[in-house]
Amino acid sequence: MSITVNDLSFNFGQNRVLKEISFTARGGELLSVLGPNGVGKTTLFRCILGLLRGYRGQICLGGTDIKGLGAAEMARLIAYVPQFHYPSFNYSVFDMVLMGTSVHVSAFSRPGREQAKLVDAALERLGISQLKERGFTRISSGEQQLVLLARALVQESPILVMDEPTSNLDYGNQVRVLTEVKSLVSEGYTIIQSTHSPDLAFMFSDRVLALKDGAVLGCGPPEEVFSEELIYALYGMRVKMESLYYDRVRVCIPKHIADKAAAASLVSNL
Amino acid sequence: MERDRRNTFIVAGLGILLLVIVVLSFGLGRYPVSAGEVLGIALSKIFPLEQFWADRTETVLLNIRFPRIILACLVGACLSATGAAYQGVFQNPMAAPDILGASAGAAFGAALAILNRCSSFTITLSAFIFSLLTVFLVYYFSKKIKGKSILGLILSGIVVGSLFSAATSLVKLVADPTDQLPAIIYWLMGSLAGAGSREIKFALIPMTLGLLPLLLLRWRMNVLTMGDDESRAMGINVNRIRLTVIICSTLTTAASVAVSGMIGWVGLVIPHVARKIVGNNYHHLLPASVLSGAIFMLLVDNVSRNLLTAEIPLGILTAFIGAPFFIYLMTRRGEYS
Amino acid sequence: MFRRKTVAAAAVLTLSLIVALLLIGGCGGDPAGDPAAGQEKVAFTDSVGREVEVPAEITRIVPSGTMAQIVLLSLAPDKLVGLAERWSPDAAEYLDEQYYNLPVLGQFYGGKGDHNLEEIARVDPQLIIDVGEPKPSIADDLDGISAKVDIPAVHITATLETMGEAYRILGELLGMEEEAAVLADYCEEVYSRTQEIAAAAGEAGAAKLLYCTGDKGLNVIPRGSFHAEIVDLVSDNVAVVEETASKGTDNAVDLEQILLWDPEMIIFGPDSIYDTVAGDTKWQELTAVKEGRYYEVPAGPYNWMGFPPSVNRYMGMVWLTKLLYPAEAAYDGYAETARYYKLFYHCELTEEQYTELVARSF
The missing domain is CATH 3.40.50.1980 (Nitrogenase molybdenum iron protein domain)
Incomplete structure (x- = not known):
């Protein structure tokens, strides 16, 4: 299922946060959103999720404009994996994930055996079945992130929105989660995530959306969008971009370190 | 699954405990009634039995003890359920039934009626109506406050609630200090002494109308504790559920305060007790709160009418029992299962 | 499995108990007639027009509040079986010990409304008497209390001017016309x-x-x-x-x-x-x-x-x-x-x- 955004603009009072943003993420794609802190990634996501309604422009999910959709209809199309969850009450991991099935259950009943099976499957898939009975507040933040991802999975929506899903994870978990995400994408999920790591974004994404000052700086496959100029424009950091493995991987190295290393190797070769 | 089944047993156990205490409460009271007489009177309603007790005994049992026992259970059940529900929809463990001013409004209604020397049923009615009115005002004003709806509700509740409290103080100021003022103060301290079948019939409808939807919606309350954004993203119509919970809770709280006066702590402490026993999942938490609240209130009312000759107001007892118990609960290391 | 059976058994037992209780609750009306030999009853119309059946010979009374307590103490102290309010400590100087130590039942008028119905039932008075100025809801309230404890209750209106009249009515009611006349004349x-x-x-x-x-x-x-x-x-x-x-x-x-x-x-x-x-x-x-x-x-x-x-x-x-x-x-x-x-x-x-x-x- 595709996400199509046309000329999306949003203001917080006088502050113009999003300026005529347009992009498309097709079904079965991972779209990574890159941009400096505070550029409006979360606002963009909240608009797409239907949590902010006061935007101008058009957002379509699978061709349907979301303006007319209610919460339940939205939830069947798109699920949310937040960056942090501050719990007021401690629930077990199982119960947390079970909540994701609420949209498939009527208002007056509770999820049953069917939904419990979905939960078990999701936990299994993400390798956190052993956490099932643990309290959510007692597990590590990386594990919490995986739980939130599992919760989104059981919602069985074709589109997932993930707000910086790997920020809290150790390197191993980062790669594991992204691999998992990639596998979901290959099953047909459409996933849009925000990330601060250009390297990983390049490695895993099908499309990249670069945002600066609320506007689109670049959108398209990473090989086309990524460049040293782009990184400088986004982060104000001069980098040397190296391409590896037939351009399947690109690595950004801060320029001053790259230059120093190059100079050192020159000297050592003499 | 294990925890689930265990919790179901616990809830069933609470139900049985409640029944046992209800039965025992019939035997408690200043008027001497033997267990045999209790049983006799009870059975005589089903089978024809030779009457071996005094008329007066039956009157005491049916007209004095029975209404009090039933009302104590209902009030305790409603206040705890409402407290638990509010803690969920406001995502705040410190929420209590009077967070939106329902109690303050009821107090004003009762004080006003006492000032005008109304009959005791009119006092109850007045308390009920003003309670509903107050929450309506709170909700209405909260809609005008920009920003997060929960914050708006709480702020509005504080403001409107304190307005009505001030109004109640004004009523106390102009009341006759020989009879009206003590009557107001005593009503505010909470008591089921005047409970009769009239009060039961009056309170039963709003209490049932309120409790039933709360129990039906209890799974969704779990989701609401995750926060507005996440709940909405999971497909829950947050505003509608919150409004429903508020309406239902107001009905139960208004009815409870109208018949029993201001009783605090029950709505705050009992849900936490229930959380320690069955966990935070509202599927078991809400029924557990209902039953624990009923048990607690019944025990407190038993103390109220039996410890001394004069009745001890319920609000005082719940505070003296509830507050230390709350401290004890909070200092113990609560391990989530 | 075993646990299930115990729970089921307990549930059935308590269920039957519930049914029993519910049936009690359904009928909270008048208990079946007087088992004891009936005391003679007479009809009495109180000051707000309520027609109440009271015993012909009254020996046990309780006041509804402090005002009634003072009046009844003056007229018929030996008939009192309970007080509305505890006497203050300096009253001990003036009052006879037996009146001072009567059980305290609480007041439903003129005060906190902290009357203990069971206590009233326990001291078994024949009549509850309220004296003073009538509240608008008094008929309702007195009927309510009467129904709860199955004891008749009457109201006698008395103001500063009409106290004498009130005493005379009380005297007639309690069969103490002479003593009442003395007090009425004094007032x-x-x-x-x-x-x-x-x-x-x-x-x-x-x-x-x-x-x-x-x-x-x-x-x-x-x-x-x-x-x-x-x-x-x-x-x-x-x-x-x-x-x-x-x-x-x-x-x-x-x-x-x-x-x-x-x-x-x-x-x-x-x-x-x-x-x-x-x-x-x-x-x-x-x-x-x-x-x-x-x-x-x-x-x-x-x-x-x-x-x-x-x-x-x-x-x-x-x-x-x-x-x-x-x-x-x-x-x-x-x-x-x-x-x-x-x-x-x-x-x-x-x-x-x-x-x-x-x-x-x-």
Whole structure:
């Protein structure tokens, strides 16, 4: 299922946060959103999720404009994996994930055996079945992130929105989660995530959306969008971009370190 | 699954405990009634039995003890359920039934009626109506406050609630200090002494109308504790559920305060007790709160009418029992299962 | 599995118990007739028109509140089986021990409403009596209490003027016409005598009086208030306020207002500032204080001027007229007081006790 955004603009009072943003993420794609802190990634996501309604422009999910959709209809199309969850009450991991099935259950009943099976499957898939009975507040933040991802999975929506899903994870978990995400994408999920790591974004994404000052700086496959100029424009950091493995991987190295290393190797070769 | 089944047993156990205490409460009271007489009177309603007790005994049992026992259970059940529900929809463990001013409004209604020397049923009615009115005002004003709806509700509740409290103080100021003022103060301290079948019939409808939807919606309350954004993203119509919970809770709280006066702590402490026993999942938490609240209130009312000759107001007892118990609960290391 | 069976068994047992209880609840009406040999009943119409069946011979009564308690103590102390309110400790000086130690049942009127229904049922009175001014809802309330404890309840209206009549009705009800007549005559005598003295003093001679209460002495009883009946009757109550907020409150005013009124005489309620006012420079400005014409209302066991506004107020009438118009009220203070105490408290008042009572009142 595709996400199509046309000329999306949003203001917080006088502050113009999003300026005529347009992009498309097709079904079965991972779209990574890159941009400096505070550029409006979360606002963009909240608009797409239907949590902010006061935007101008058009957002379509699978061709349907979301303006007319209610919460339940939205939830069947798109699920949310937040960056942090501050719990007021401690629930077990199982119960947390079970909540994701609420949209498939009527208002007056509770999820049953069917939904419990979905939960078990999701936990299994993400390798956190052993956490099932643990309290959510007692597990590590990386594990919490995986739980939130599992919760989104059981919602069985074709589109997932993930707000910086790997920020809290150790390197191993980062790669594991992204691999998992990639596998979901290959099953047909459409996933849009925000990330601060250009390297990983390049490695895993099908499309990249670069945002600066609320506007689109670049959108398209990473090989086309990524460049040293782009990184400088986004982060104000001069980098040397190296391409590896037939351009399947690109690595950004801060320029001053790259230059120093190059100079050192020159000297050592003499 | 294990925890689930265990919790179901616990809830069933609470139900049985409640029944046992209800039965025992019939035997408690200043008027001497033997267990045999209790049983006799009870059975005589089903089978024809030779009457071996005094008329007066039956009157005491049916007209004095029975209404009090039933009302104590209902009030305790409603206040705890409402407290638990509010803690969920406001995502705040410190929420209590009077967070939106329902109690303050009821107090004003009762004080006003006492000032005008109304009959005791009119006092109850007045308390009920003003309670509903107050929450309506709170909700209405909260809609005008920009920003997060929960914050708006709480702020509005504080403001409107304190307005009505001030109004109640004004009523106390102009009341006759020989009879009206003590009557107001005593009503505010909470008591089921005047409970009769009239009060039961009056309170039963709003209490049932309120409790039933709360129990039906209890799974969704779990989701609401995750926060507005996440709940909405999971497909829950947050505003509608919150409004429903508020309406239902107001009905139960208004009815409870109208018949029993201001009783605090029950709505705050009992849900936490229930959380320690069955966990935070509202599927078991809400029924557990209902039953624990009923048990607690019944025990407190038993103390109220039996410890001394004069009745001890319920609000005082719940505070003296509830507050230390709350401290004890909070200092113990609560391990989530 | 085993646990399931136990739970099921327990559930069935308790279910049958619930059913039983529910059936009780369904029928909360009149219990089946009188098993004991019926006491003879007569019909009685009380002061608000309620027709109540009461026993022909009444030996056990309880008061509904403090006002009724004082009245019933005076007329039929030996028939009392319970009190509405505990007597204050200084009442022990005047009251017989057996009356002092009666069980306390709580009051449903004129006070907290903390009556304990079961306690009432336990002491088994034949009749609950309410005396005083009728509330609008009184018929409803008394019927309610009657239904709950299955004991008849009656209301006898009594004001300062009609106290005599009230006593006569009570006398008829309790079969104590003679004793009631004595009390009724006394009330009517004192009341008309008070009126005569006030009339004799006339408008011009009416003393300008202020009745102050409260721990700062700033709560005045205004003209027209329920509690100012006696003051209004025998003097010119200078405390004229526009809104007598509800019948019978005191009004909190400030010293400026009192200075404006500048009464000739001030009476202070007990526990007010009678002791300290002499040394208080603020109050020195008042004529009454400068000339030493301020007094304290006597009290023991009850305030003579009211609080509660029951028969104790007759003592207030006796005292106040004597204080204000000693020429016209030429009776012996001690004799009159002793007479009251004998009639109403069944107490032989000694001269010492009298002197102590009125030490600050003349």
